[in-house]
Amino acid sequence: MLTKELLDEFFELKERHDAVVLAHYYVQPDAQDLADYVGDSYFLAKKAATLDCKTLVFAGVEFMAESAKLLSPEKRVLMPEPTADCPMAHMLQKQTVDEARQKYGDDLAVACYVNSTNQMKAWSDVCVTSSNAVRIVERLPQRNVLFVPDLHLGHYIAEQVPGKNIILNDGFCPTHEAIQVREIEELLAEHPNAIVCAHPECAVWVLEKASYIGSTSGIIERCVTGKEDEYIICTVHGVLHEIEKQVEKAGDAGRKRFFFPRTTPICPNMSRVTGEKVVACLRDLSGEVFVDECYAEGAKRALERMLELAR
Ligand code: 13P
Numbered sequence: 001m002l003t004k005e006l007l008d009e010f011f012e013l014k015e016r017h018d019a020v021v022l023a024h025y026y027v028q029p030d031a032q033d034l035a036d037y038v039g040d041s042y043f044l045a046k047k048a049a050t051l052d053c054k055t056l057v058f059a060g061v062e063f064m065a066e067s068a069k070l071l072s073p074e075k076r077v078l079m080p081e082p083t084a085d086c087p088m089a090h091m092l093q094k095q096t097v098d099e100a101r102q103k104y105g106d107d108l109a110v111a112c113y114v115n116s117t118n119q120m121k122a123w124s125d126v127c128v129t130s131s132n133a134v135r136i137v138e139r140l141p142q143r144n145v146l147f148v149p150d151l152h153l154g155h156y157i158a159e160q161v162p163g164k165n166i167i168l169n170d171g172f173c174p175t176h177e178a179i180q181v182r183e184i185e186e187l188l189a190e191h192p193n194a195i196v197c198a199h200p201e202c203a204v205w206v207l208e209k210a211s212y213i214g215s216t217s218g219i220i221e222r223c224v225t226g227k228e229d230e231y232i233i234c235t236v237h238g239v240l241h242e243i244e245k246q247v248e249k250a251g252d253a254g255r256k257r258f259f260f261p262r263t264t265p266i267c268p269n270m271s272r273v274t275g276e277k278v279v280a281c282l283r284d285l286s287g288e289v290f291v292d293e294c295y296a297e298g299a300k301r302a303l304e305r306m307l308e309l310a311r
């Protein structure tokens with residue numbers, strides 16, 4: 001909880017620097033509460049591309065802030081915690097892309113999850129997020145699609161788009177991969193009427209237990225609008241903050257209950273982004289994001305293709 005002094009300072013700094021704050025659902029609740037917009041990766045990338053302001057504070061991990069900078073290069077983009085990175089964003093070798101391109105030639109598209117470095121995006125034909133991946137892969141003209149870097153999201157897409165030959169890479173999110181199917185089974189035994197909502201970064205055995213699979217925003221919406229009383233949530237615990245706010249607004253706070261795996265999924269990078277750090281980066285104008293010029297054009301092209309194909 002931020003002090004009144006800190007909050008007053010925050011609003012004064014925001015005005016002085018003409019700043020808008022974007023936050024992902026996995027950052028600390030007090031950072032989410034300072035944000036003008038909280039959302040999933042796709043929503044935040046779209047917002048960054050259209051906002052009219054001089055400064056963007058991106059409460060999230062590096063690939064998200066970099067995407068915002070690529071789509072809005074004229075803005076100053078600040079990261080409250082500049083060392084917050086996503087390990088999966090580095091799990092791809094260039095050789096994997098080269099070999100697939102050599103094997104399939106023009107009938108190959110490289111689809112890159114937005115959780116990736118700019119260099120990987122530049123090697124690719126299009127970016128996707130968890131909320132638009134299936135739609136975009138369906139719309140690609142090529143039959144062969146190398147999906148990078150996430151193995152589990154790639155596997156989920158392959159099931160949803162059986163007409164395509166999806167070639168998988170071996171990247172993964174350590175936080176989602178750690179969710180054990182045994183823990184979900186135990187929760188289901190305790191709460192047999194609960195429905196399981198899972199992020200597609202979870203392993204296939206967890207996804208097999210899910211009645212709903214979607215992005216963070218999708219999971220939140222499913223929990224808020226669902227008729228059921230009990231929900232087992234297989235994604236990072238940070239989403240609970242928004243779910244509770246919306247459930248309260250809908251008048252369902254007493255009725256609905258939400259459960260997470262016993263080994264609570266916390267993203268160690270996102271959780272270092274706090275409200276105090278949001279204020280501090282605006283105070284010092286620290287954590288500014290710059291993108292490497294040699295990958296900027298290619299990475300931006302892949303992101304813009306995503307925005308075009310997701311429409
Ligand atoms: P969303 O696009 O669903 O918000 O997911 C981002 C992410 O990093 C999930 O781990």
Ligand code: SF4
Pocket residue numbers: 061085086087088089115173174175176201236267268269270
């Ligand atoms: Fe990356 Fe996983 Fe954290 Fe999402 S939850 S930012 S995929 S480490």
